[in-house]
Amino acid sequence: MLANLKKTMSSLEIAQITGKRHADLLRDIRKMEVAWEKIAKRKFAFSEYKDSTGRKQPMYELTKRECLYIGTKFNDEERAKLVLRWEELETQRQLSPAEQLLYNAQLLVQQEKKIQEHDERILQLEAKSTTRPQTFTIAGYATLNGIKMPLKLASNLGRKASRLCKMENIIPDEIPDPRFGMVKSYPVEILEEVFNDILVN
Numbered sequence: 001m002l003a004n005l006k007k008t009m010s011s012l013e014i015a016q017i018t019g020k021r022h023a024d025l026l027r028d029i030r031k032m033e034v035a036w037e038k039i040a041k042r043k044f045a046f047s048e049y050k051d052s053t054g055r056k057q058p059m060y061e062l063t064k065r066e067c068l069y070i071g072t073k074f075n076d077e078e079r080a081k082l083v084l085r086w087e088e089l090e091t092q093r094q095l096s097p098a099e100q101l102l103y104n105a106q107l108l109v110q111q112e113k114k115i116q117e118h119d120e121r122i123l124q125l126e127a128k129s130t131t132r133p134q135t136f137t138i139a140g141y142a143t144l145n146g147i148k149m150p151l152k153l154a155s156n157l158g159r160k161a162s163r164l165c166k167m168e169n170i171i172p173d174e175i176p177d178p179r180f181g182m183v184k185s186y187p188v189e190i191l192e193e194v195f196n197d198i199l200v201n
Contacts (some may be wrong), residue, residue, distance in 0.1 A: 009067055011060040016107050017085050018078040029060055029070055135173050135185045161186045161194045
């Protein structure tokens, strides 16, 4: 019966269907909400979910009409996937609470995997984007050596590398970073010394 069918789709699910990063989709939805509120006289339903660390993260719960409105900004393939998913929802039974919880968890895992892959691609670009041979950013050198690099540790190692460069009268290169603007790139011999304790351990 129609009354038992799912009436909304979360932005998390839309991101998974279309292959978009959830953070990027949320940004686009917020931009489009302004015009929707002006015409439809209501905002999109705002909700939350818990990520793998237990922290609450924002998401939207959108009706079919709202989804199709958001889909006007998608490319043809993404829009087709969204339409077909709604067709599936309208012909299937309502999930039980336990099934819905499992489904949401699976979506969350897939979305976080996409985020991780995206971040790894950025780090690989950092490693390759050098202004002269054998110079790398802190994050790029860590990636090449399979080292996890928290932001605080990267900052500390960067200061150490800068001090060593100053002592050796070396001027570090600077390269563009998609997250932090311009970042310094150091010669391998400097990085080997900076990372020595980490690589030994």
